[in-house]
Amino acid sequence: MPKRRHIVLTSHSNRSGLKGIPVQWGHGDPFQRGAIVATVTDPNHRNAIGTHSGSYAVYRALAVASGVLDPDHRPDFTNTSPAIAIGPHPSWADPEKIVSLDPFGALVGNLYESQIAEGIDIRPTIAVTRAHIQMPELLEAVRQGRIKEDGEIVKPGGDLVVTKAAVEPVWYLPGVAQRLGVSEEDLRYALFEQTGGMFPELVTRFDVKVFLPPIGGITVYIVGDPDAITDPARPLAVRVHDECNGSDVFGSDICTCRPYLVHGLEECIATAQQGGAGLIIYFRKEGRALGEVTKFLVYNARKRQEGGDRADAYFARTECVAGVQDVRFQELMPDVLHWLGVTRIDRFVSMSDMKYNALVRSGIEIVERVPIPDDLVPPDARVEIEAKKAAGYYTDKVTPTEEDLARVKGRGLE
DSSP states (O other), rough: OOOOOOOOOOOOOOOOTTTOOOTTOSSSSSSOOOOOOOOOOOOGGOEEEEEEGGGHHHHHHHHHHTTSSSOOOOOOOOTTTSSSOOOOOGGHHHHHOOOOOOOTTTTTHHHHHHHHTTOOOOOOOOEEEEEEEEOHHHHHHHHHSOOOSSSSSSSSSOOOOEEEEOOOOOHHHHHHHHHHOOHHHHHHHHHHTTTTTOHHHHHHHHHHOEEEEEOOOEEEEEEEEEGGGOOOTEEEEEEEOOHHHHTTTOSSSSSSHHHHHHHHHHHHHHHTTTTTTEEEEEOOTTTTTTTTTHHHHHHHHHSSSSSSSSSGGGHHHHHHHSSSSSSOOOTTTTHHHHTTOOOOOEOOOOOOOOHHHHHHHHOEEEEOOOOGGGGGGGGHHHHHHHHHHHOOOOOOOOOOOOHHHHHBBOOOOO
């Protein structure tokens, strides 16, 4: 490892060398708004708390500590520009529409080229590329004739052509506080204390308003023509999906996550083939953002409780373990849709009342809500889906009563 340099904390009050680029969050001109600088190569340039790559920043530190990464490495952005143009949209210039990501995050290599050449280490927080994806369920849908191989959206053999974007969280702290209905000071102190004092600047540098939190980000999958997303004459289908590794990847049958994700993709394909577009918005919020360890503890508690795994006790078991049912805070979720320029969703492939309410409150019109078909719900997932319908999830059928919930049971801990 190279010789250690003197550590200067951004929380030091005597930092006379601080010359970070001023940030005017919500300004439509990227130069007036100012580039977000969260790199650590030159502390004098920083104008944000935290750093890039979310939780993966720790692995970068391991690479530096072990000597396999030069801490002063500067990326070569040749040929990394977005595969398609996204924006700018009017929402990019509205400080209340977007508070949890940098709308200019995919464009920094071009927008701030001269500043990068001057030595300011500015890095993208969004990357946009193209890909082909395959899923067994989609291939089966092609075989059954539900999905047509049109040669453009769905290739011969069943490959689905998508545009996809990876988005790192970039929080404007005053805006996040406003969304949550708390003061900026209370938000800062809670973030500082609940991360074990990891970011002292949260409580010592109230002049620094931007925070890159050490959490997972978002992946956007665009099916069909991206221009259709903002065209009011063309239909748009959207599935907002929160990560569930057990179901999404490994096919666990205790929840409806993968079946609903696949159904959302089918809806996106159908809408795109009708001349519109489809969006899958995939958030890294495992276990309702409570984490996978908590999630598995809740599974054990549900399966071992007296009377077995019951729909009428579904949320209670989560509260017993975690102290709360859900910490996904869907209030921040619409930002990525505003980044894409979405103003109307024709088919919203979700039953979640929290997601629906957050989108509508943010100014996005939802024309139709699409529940998961009954035949896609695994037997052991009946506990989850019936409990959620009783708690406010959208259903086009009768809402379950307490008596109904008491009769819905899952299997034991086998």
